[in-house]
């Protein structure tokens with residue numbers, strides 16, 4: 001089997017999240033000079049590497065949670081990932097720029113009208129570390145139950161008293177008769193870089209960060 005083409009020394013490799021975040025990111029990438037068709041593809045485009053010869057960039061399309069892994073190991077120079085993933089998994093990456101896309105909030109939510117949480121509360125979440133840290137910061141040792149999705153079901157079925165999860169429009173909570181109790185932290189997509197690589201291969205990576213910064217500033221003040 002032939003190996004993947006290796007990136008030349010002068011190609012900058014960016015790890016980007018597939019799916020919803022990439023669609024949100026596409027307009028910003030377009031202002032940086034990446035044709036939306038290159039990132040979003042046409043029809044059933046399953047290629048995971050997308051070249052942008054005009055910029056000398058190579059994009060790696062990854063599951064959002066995996067972006068920091070590629071950057072941490074230096075298999076990508078830069079990456080785009082959510083603050084939620086960085087905080088939950090404890091990655092120590094350089095974060096030169098908040099891209100302001102994919103904005104949402106990590107919240108504690110319960111059934112509508114629930115007065116008080118039992119102590120200790122049982123919390124269902126895809127983010128056990130963030131959930132435990134949040135309650136610990138209030139002096140509460142929560143019992144945290146890890147689930148992979150459909151978290152909103154937990155308080156409705158007696159699995160947990162509350163959930164810690166991301167809320168964007170609030171529609172999923174509303175349709176499942178839940179409500180936000182507390183905001184844990186704000187989330188958005190940030191540009192990340194491996195700290196050491198950013199120093200060594202700094203010029204090209206810094207130029208890319210500045211291109212994103214200029215595109216972001218243009219978007220804020222059209």
Ligand code: PRP
Nearest residue numbers: 149150165166167168169170171172173
């Ligand atoms: C996320 C999150 C909520 C929902 C919030 O789930 O876990 O369930 O989106 O969005 P809203 O406030 O706009 O309704 P996702 O769609 O990623 O699916 P998942 O449950 O499979 O993780």
